Amino acid sequence: MIILSHPACLAHDPGPEHPERPARLEAVLASLRRDHGDLDWREAPAAKLGDLRRVHSQAHIDEVLEHDFTGYRLLDPDTVASPGSRAAALHAAGAVIAAVDAVIDGSDPVAFCAVRPPGHHATGEAAMGFCLLNNIAIGAAHACERHGLERVAVVDFDVHHGNGTQAIFSQDRRVAYFSSHESGLFPYTGAPSERGAGNVMNALLPPGSGSFHFRNLWEDQLLPAIEAFRPQLLMISAGFDAHMRDPMADLMLETEDFAWITRRLHQIATTHARGRIVSVLEGGYDLEALRECSAAHVAELRAPGGQCAFPGPG
Template sequence: MLLFTHPVCIRHSAGPGHPESPQRLATVLAALHALDELPLDWREAPRASREQLLRAHTPELVARILDVSIEHTLRIDDDTVMNADSPEAARHAAGAVCAAIDAVMAGDARRAFCAVRPPGHHATRAEAMGFCLINSVAVGAAHALEMHGLKRVAIIDFDVHHGNGSQDIFWDDPRVLYLSSHQSPLYPYSGNADETGAGNILNLPLPEGADGEFLRDVYRQHGLPALNAFRPELVLVSAGFDGHRLDPLAGLNLEAGDFAWLTLELMEIANRHAQGRLVSTLEGGYSLTALRDCSVAHVRALASAEMAAA
């Protein structure tokens, strides 16, 4: 399987003490580089073009992120801060998803993981927020629709926080099924079950304390049937690991094995409907221990088919 990343993604920083720290990605990359037994094809993420970004975002937001001069830091809101490397990091994070989609559509591999930051799923069409500057998975989905002519793209977001940005961008686009499982109530205080868009939004709110058994039941009863009914031609994953029981910013009780289970289920959806095509990108996760373990479990699951065939 393919693994996309870029050094500039580590250089983005929101400042000392911020939970979305460069050490997050450094920890993930160190753990994945140690997986010598996995058939990982490492690739450098390209920059997303302005045209690619504009398919998901307003010109004003793109200009606000890209066309700024930052000597030290630029604060967008209380949670969202840029340094001089942030514009390039955001461009390469979005570019990773687009390049991964191009690669799986070309048949270079069936699955890809984008080990990038900053995260993206809170960035709406017009606003950067919640640690997020550019919505990488949304840019990728729009790229798949425009450049590959797909009719049905599914985004599955299992970050503990609702991806209000992804929901906003595809609110009335039935070509994209946005499925989010997230703790509720919790920032950004959206993602209620009655938020359904054009019938293409499925929110699965989870109560504080929900564990792996609860998550499995919700997906078996609601999430997986909806995905099978939609029959996606491409599966995209917003892979946030802050639902782990160790995460300091949330209150679910998931383990690394729960993310591995869900990854395998999503791979089965991709195998059934999308010729196995699945692209995942890193979102949240703020316990370094949990982030390391969950990222390894996720990538191991994604690479399991190649390992079985070897």
């Protein structure tokens, strides 16, 4: 298994009170180096402009990559750029591209991109929700255009709906988007009625939902739909902000639930996608929960064929 990251991802600074702070990635990297230091750690390259243009407009790219400024630059009410943001965004997107290349070319079937800023809220035209470039969408488009894949599944269990990813691929049947997220929460999209070109499936979790509701929703609705899609590559928007300790939402998941969904997705990838998985860090704002969940997620990703790896119930 490959871990991709880059020091530039720590230099994106949205301000001292901002929840999407460098300490998030520091916590993830420390946890993974402690528990999974024996894996294949690689430094992520920077994405090229052609990679970004597959999913983003030139105007949006120019805005995100602007570097001639000091201090902070507000891209939307929640999304802030600093002088270090350009390199962070390019290496975050580049990590996903390199991960896709590695798993498809046979270097290793599984990769985790420990990067920030997150990406799944960024649309083709705008940064939003802490996200500058849509990292996972850039990687999925690369898998289709460069490698010729016809069925890429993007699976998103972040507590917030990945509106940007859905919008980018809503009319592209090569990419199917599957998401569970808390109802009534930012960005206030992701209703089950949003189906795209038949390649979008959203499932809502009411505030207060815990393990039972989460696992049943996935087993009854989302996992069978992913199986039916028969992905050639499975990509995961791995947000851990549905954890009960996270301050940004109101779900009650525990670390074992993230291990469970990772294991089930790994099993599907083993059956349909030659085991090929690219997972990308999204949200998660309680540092202790983020440490626990990222380590458990990677433990399940590296286990052979989706076998149970996390030493917890379920």
